[in-house]
Amino acid sequence: MELATETHVRVRYAETDNMGVVYYSNYLVWMEVGRVELCRALGFEYREMERQDGILLAVAEANCRYLAPARFDDQVIVRTWVEKANRRMAMFGYEMRLAGHDVKLAAGYTKHLFLTRDMRPASLPEKYWSMFGIRAANASYDRSTVSR
């Protein structure tokens, strides 16, 4: 596997704040944009998993370190990958850079639980396993231990 996607987002005026830079919660929205793109690249539509299989990817934790400010109209590249995954949870990693410059804006991760529509723990259907790098029922994927 070891797939990562790069998604471009252009900073909206709506996303800036009184300091003239992007307000900090918007990086979590960009992470979502990157995550949805990564899922598509991995071979499934996030919304179909929700509609067809009734599986939600509920956020359990989000973390972002802010390294340099982004400003209105900047082109931001959101790099996204699966950091860890097993049948119960998935962890995504993110890195945001300014397009055309060697500037790292932010880095972070989100941890998610697979849930049913009524918000109870679910087990990821087998058809999705390989997309998350999971090989068997007991197996978990961990990017850091995968030989690259």
Place this chain on the structure above:
Amino acid sequence: MELATETHVRVRYAETDNMGVVYYSNYLVWMEVGRVELCRALGFEYREMERQDGILLAVAEANCRYLAPARFDDQVIVRTWVEKANRRMAMFGYEMRLAGHDVKLAAGYTKHLFLTRDMRPASLPEKYWSMFGIRAANASYDRSTVSR
């Protein structure tokens, strides 16, 4: 009827933009806050209408005129009232002022259709009529024609 509510919102940093003032779409969010408060004052919880009766108040039109900028940490008073209503639709009016000052920030309206959960036109259940100033099945409420 002729009820109007006044709701206080304090400007969040998240709501400001690069110009140092509140970004224009946030006034529509404040209208929602005022609308929900008005519904509560009229005697029903917006979310119960949605949960119990399956009636959604879908927005058909929104309008806002911006008169003076609001800034971070300002206290804003959102005045909200029913402008018109019948069994098919309701129109709310809004006025935003700066608390403690005689400054009108914005004014506007939203028009809503009563819809079922699957987004089809619904007829407002009779128990809600009086809250919207509707007196009979064919009647419509129009604030501008009500003697005050």
Place this chain on the structure above:
Amino acid sequence: MELATETHVRVRYAETDNMGVVYYSNYLVWMEVGRVELCRALGFEYREMERQDGILLAVAEANCRYLAPARFDDQVIVRTWVEKANRRMAMFGYEMRLAGHDVKLAAGYTKHLFLTRDMRPASLPEKYWSMFGIRAANASYDRSTVSR
């Protein structure tokens, strides 16, 4: 002139609400995205007008009619054009459609005043006139009266 741009935005999960559709204030954010693209197509960067000339495009009015709901992951086309303009103000028109379908989602307009950084009325510098269809100091552009 008679230039219109078409900008694509993909609906973010962040933009949806409890009803399963896009929350109504987000259409105004998409209008901004369309407006910035239109400015770029007309030959100037919105942020440079702000930085270099100290001219802000402050919103005076916004209007949106909602015709059909947009949902998570939908591709939305935002069509944007200058509806009217003179040295004091500009009015933009918008139409949102669902990509790949003949479904009109929303239509609206925004009116803007040219302001200085300290929020006082400004006169649009001459170098920008032609971009807005303005021909002379007293002239105003009105799309509806332009022979097409």
Place this chain on the structure above:
Amino acid sequence: MELATETHVRVRYAETDNMGVVYYSNYLVWMEVGRVELCRALGFEYREMERQDGILLAVAEANCRYLAPARFDDQVIVRTWVEKANRRMAMFGYEMRLAGHDVKLAAGYTKHLFLTRDMRPASLPEKYWSMFGIRAANASYDRSTVSR
């Protein structure tokens, strides 16, 4: 010191998403609401520090663990305190609970650097030290080591 504030926010429809719960980035906005209230309780207005002293509290890291979902119209209590501080940085802690219920919704922290308006590291002016629990130029406040 050891001051903590409790701020109430009512969940806006705008803050919910397609899952019927509050979208995850909005918890960071509530943290900001709590932080601003805490600053006020500590004896200074956040916006005055920015206006008068030109000191910005730029976010360096944000973390949130999501424990239970919040829904439209819920009353949320945001408990906020200073976790650590010295002249260069401040770290705030947060806990969100559902009002009237013993349900913890989320917990997290934010780390901030004191910056000048042009985004360079600043040293917190002495008049603010005591508010952050800082006693001397070299001192740092750490809640976990303060005898309570």
